[in-house]
Amino acid sequence: MASTGTLGEMLSTLLERQPFQRKSAADGSVAASCRALLEAPSEASGRQLAEEILQAIKTLTDEDRDRFYQFLNDDLDIDPDRIAELATAYKVTPTPKVYKALAHAAEPPRQDLFRQLNQAPDATADLVQLRADLLTRLKVKPDLGRTDHDLFHLFQSWFNRGFLVLRHITWESPASILEKIIAYEAVHEIHNWGDLRRRLLPADRKCFAFFHPAMPDDPLIFVEVALTKGVPESIQELLSEGREELRAEEANTAVFYSISNCQAGLAGISFGNSLIKQVVRDLSAEAPNLKRFVTLSPIPGLSRWAEREGITLQTDDPQQIRQLTAHYLLAAKKSDGRPLDPVARFHLANGALVHKVHAGADTSKKGLTQSAGAMVNYLYDLSRISQNIEQFDRKKEVSASGAVRTLAKQAARGARPQPE
Structure with a gap:
């Protein structure tokens, strides 16, 4: 084991060492300004620079914006080697000083950049729009998910209840x-x-x-x-x-x-x-x-489920629509055991129960397309919300009225969904 003096020298070296800086692949004006903002000497100068950066981002072409996101993702990422070194040091000597250094190293510089940018007037809205644009690019460039994770992490704090x-x-x-x-x-x-x-x-x-x-x-x-x-x-x-x-x-x-x-x-x-x-x-x-x-909720997944199961939803047969709707809401599940329908997942997770289903309830083009016109009432029974949440969370149980359960049983023989 290292001596106390040697260990102290090692920790001193680790804490004083500057984070590894990758060479930017997008050293354009916006990227350079972002680096300058991270080193801004005062809050006032930083605020002005943040405003200029946000305005500049709005003028970027799609190609330049892609390069900017890649800059955030790669150049302002964490340094895993430094984190590993500090984690080893913290395991040996878990002092507040080492912990602070480890926590700082574990936070990518882009998170600090987003906080600095948020000093500018109306910056929060601009950053929300920035993430909206970023999300549209994730399917093509999934590695940008690291940057998205950091924005999401910040927004969870900034937009808490x-x-x-x-x-x-x-x-x-x-x-x-x-x-x-x-x-x-x-x-x-x-x-x-x-x-x-x-x-x-x-x-x-x-x-x-x-x-x-x-x-x-x-x-x-x-x-x-x-x-x-x-x-x-x-x-x-x-x-x-x-x-x-x-x-x-x-x-x-x-x-x-x-x-x-x-x-x-x-x-x-x-x-x-x-x-x-x-x-x-x-x-x-x-x-x-x-x-x-x-x-009075839509059922956006009903028609897709019926088509996949080879079932024809007959809009001129209200009883068939009601039975299949009840069966879909209670029995059609994802592989994790939760309901297939996204609106059902939302309300059931919040403690509601499936109260009634209706045929011909939405005769708009959208309603007929997504659910053959069917809609559902979810009931928020204040005396049962906590119990329903616990049952849904622990057992994935769908709370429903007796009438809805009866309809689902009537349809069960003709529609047996498979997990997604």
Whole structure:
């Protein structure tokens, strides 16, 4: 074993040694500016340089942008040899000083670069857009996933629930935000301003969105809610131009009929669970007459599953649609045991149960294409949410009403899905 003096000299050498610097393969102006930002002598000079870099990135051609991402990925990566040396030293002498050096070495310089860039005005939105663009390139260049991992890691901290602000979107909200609600709606298209007005203005219609202080005018996710008497059976019923408005105090059911994520650059960061729970709490306090909280949800994987199984979904046979839909939601599983349908995975993981299935519930072109018009109500029973989450998490059990289970059994002989 090395003597104390020798060990001290070794640690001193390790801690003082500068990280290995790879020669850049993209020493263009943006790459050089990024290096300069990492060495900026003051916060003020760094802020100005960060703003210039973000503006320069926006002007890059696709080819230059590819080179820039490769620069981030390769030139600003970790030095595994140094990490190995420091890890060995820490195993022998786990002092705070060695730990600090090891932790610093384990963090790639690009993470520090992203933090430095975030000093600039509106930089958070720019970095979110940067990741959105990066994600489009991962299929062709999967090695860029290292850079994506670092952005995702930072965004998980920057966009955690403690920083999010819930806002009620109304017809009186700023036009710039209303325009974004129209643009971001991903479930049931908002065709025009009149369509939006019918979803926001009546007393029995609500919309809530999460915002981040660094992006105060751009929603992260929003949910549209209808207050109804009873559980609705179709989206046509909810969005009809000629429907009769219900006074809010007459409603006994809150229906979450559309949830839209707005920022492609925040993919993988879940806001929906927190949003639904917060809205349920707020509506329960505001309107004690609300006794049920359900969704009216699309079933985006139903038609693909039926086609793969050689099953013809007969839109003129509502009972067949309902039986096969129930069977699909309860029995069609991925190889990991979770439901095949992505919307089902989301709601079941959040503690909901499959409450009712409906045929002819979405007769739009999109609805007929993805699910032969079928839709489903997921019920958020506040007394059972924790139990449902535990069952789904531990046993992959799909909680469902007796009526849905009966429909699934009726269809079981004719549709036996295989794991994906």
